[in-house]
Amino acid sequence: MSMITLLICCIIEPPQSVPATPLVPMKAPAASPETNQHVSEFPNSWFYTRGGQRYSENLMVEGKPLPKLLLESWRGKPVDVNNNPGKVMVIDFWATWCGPCRRALPKNVEMAKKYSDQPFVLVGIHDARRGKDRIEEVVGPLNAKYPMAVDVLDPKSKSGSSAQACRLKYWPTYLVVDHKGIVRACGLQPSRVEDVVKRLLKEIPQETSPEPKRTSDPS
Numbered sequence: 001m002s003m004i005t006l007l008i009c010c011i012i013e014p015p016q017s018v019p020a021t022p023l024v025p026m027k028a029p030a031a032s033p034e035t036n037q038h039v040s041e042f043p044n045s046w047f048y049t050r051g052g053q054r055y056s057e058n059l060m061v062e063g064k065p066l067p068k069l070l071l072e073s074w075r076g077k078p079v080d081v082n083n084n085p086g087k088v089m090v091i092d093f094w095a096t097w098c099g100p101c102r103r104a105l106p107k108n109v110e111m112a113k114k115y116s117d118q119p120f121v122l123v124g125i126h127d128a129r130r131g132k133d134r135i136e137e138v139v140g141p142l143n144a145k146y147p148m149a150v151d152v153l154d155p156k157s158k159s160g161s162s163a164q165a166c167r168l169k170y171w172p173t174y175l176v177v178d179h180k181g182i183v184r185a186c187g188l189q190p191s192r193v194e195d196v197v198k199r200l201l202k203e204i205p206q207e208t209s210p211e212p213k214r215t216s217d218p219s
Contacts, residue, residue, distance in 0.1 A: 017048050017170040018098045042185055046192035048170060057167035058187035066091075066177050067165035071125060071149035075135060079123050079147050087119040088200045089177040090193060093151075093163060095127035096134040098171040104190035105142055111194055112146035119179065119204055120197065124148035127171070128160035179204045 040047070040054065040062060047054055061067070069081050069091075081089065092108060094101035112122045124144075126132050128151035135148065151160030160168070166175060166186070174188040176196045185196045 017100050017172065019170050040185070042188075042192075042196060046185075046189060046195065047187045048189060055169050055187055057169050058173075061166055061175065061183050061186040064183060065181050066175070066183050067162075069125070069162040069165060070152035071162065072152050073132065073150040074147060075139075075149070076145065076147040078149070079121055081123055084121065084177075085181060086179050086204070087121050088179060088197055088204070089120075090122040090197060091166075091175040091177070092122065092124045093127075093166070093168055093171065093173040093175075094124055095171055096131040096138045097127075100190075101172040102138060104172055105139060105144065107190055107193075108146065109142050109144050111197070112144075115197065115201075118201060120201065122146045125160075125162055126150045128153040128163070129158070176200065 040059065044052070044054055047058065049055070066081070066089075071078075071081065081091065090111070092101075092104070094104070096102070108122060108124065124139075124146065126135060126148065132150045135150075139148070151162045153159070154161045154164065157164065166173070169187075172190065173186070174190065174193050175183055176185040176188065176193065178184050178200045184200060188196060
């Protein structure tokens with residue numbers, strides 16, 4: 001990358017997140033009354049906001065089952081994100097061309113390693129449109145071992161199918177799904193993802209050991 005190109009990227013790159021449009025053009029359907037009444041259980045300060053308010057598209061996703069995701073080109077062991085009961089799952093929509101996304105990757109690596117022995121999985125989903133050819137170049141030096149995939153391009157909209165299903169508005173977008181498959185948080189700032197993970201892990205019922213069978217005394 002030339003010095004001029006680097007300077008241009010630094011100037012146009014927002015400090016927190018990169019808007020998804022026009023990379024993921026989509027028309028959000030009108031929200032139902034139930035959707036409008038949703039209130040996040042986590043503080044607004046944990047999320048990316050616009051004018052101090054949460055993105056309505058993010059709120060529409062919360063409190064509902066994770067939308068069906070279409071993924072391809074896995075790096076690492078594939079994960080059935082559409083059927084992963086019993087685990088807390090973090091989904092990171094990211095791209096190699098997104099500066100804030102790249103800066104969050106070391107935190108992802110740390111979190112995946114920290115909770116590797118718990119019912120937890122972190123999945124990275126890369127933009128379907130561009131930059132996927134640089135995934136290994138970007139994540140390889142970080143020794144990232146958590147599974148990553150590429151979003152499937154929708155031929156009609158020319159956007160990522162999974163990104164559209166999750167109403168993506170900016171990069172990176174983090175979703176945290178509880179052990180029942182419900183999206184509990186969407187649009188978290190990278191520094192707050194683990195806070196939600198900790199809380200949701202505590203909600204998973206602890207397995208109890210079966211009581212030993214009683215044996216009758218020999219007569």
